[in-house]
Amino acid sequence: MAPKNRWHLNFVEDAKENGHDWAEGVDRVWHNVVCPRCDGEGTTWHGLSFAAEDFAEDREGLTEAIEAGAFDRPCEECHGNKVMSALDIQAMPHEIQQEYLRWETEAINLARADAQERMMGA
Numbered sequence: 001m002a003p004k005n006r007w008h009l010n011f012v013e014d015a016k017e018n019g020h021d022w023a024e025g026v027d028r029v030w031h032n033v034v035c036p037r038c039d040g041e042g043t044t045w046h047g048l049s050f051a052a053e054d055f056a057e058d059r060e061g062l063t064e065a066i067e068a069g070a071f072d073r074p075c076e077e078c079h080g081n082k083v084m085s086a087l088d089i090q091a092m093p094h095e096i097q098q099e100y101l102r103w104e105t106e107a108i109n110l111a112r113a114d115a116q117e118r119m120m121g122a
């Protein structure tokens, strides 16, 4: 079972909590999409990158290790499933699309404010 897109999952849960009667219907239309984070590879490097110096020492060895997947970690988004379960927002009735866009804007703003607060050490 592919892990569900967190934003979409939160949206459905919020809608249920707020008593929207369409929430149950929306919760039945999950479909699989190629994981946008790892592009269907199932692995990421978690931001790991190499500098020229790393290659200067043992270019061949390092290249080989990379190709062999020595630095690959399961993708944190799809947990190596290569696919995610997502809502088909485009296929939803217009008013639910609007609802989603409103919710998404708010959620992004909240996440941003949260990150800012953390940066300020609050």
Ligand SMILES: [Zn+2]
Residues within 6 Å of the ligand: 035, 036, 037, 038, 039, 040, 041, 042, 043, 075, 076, 077, 078, 079, 080, 081, 082, 083
């Ligand atoms: Zn992934």
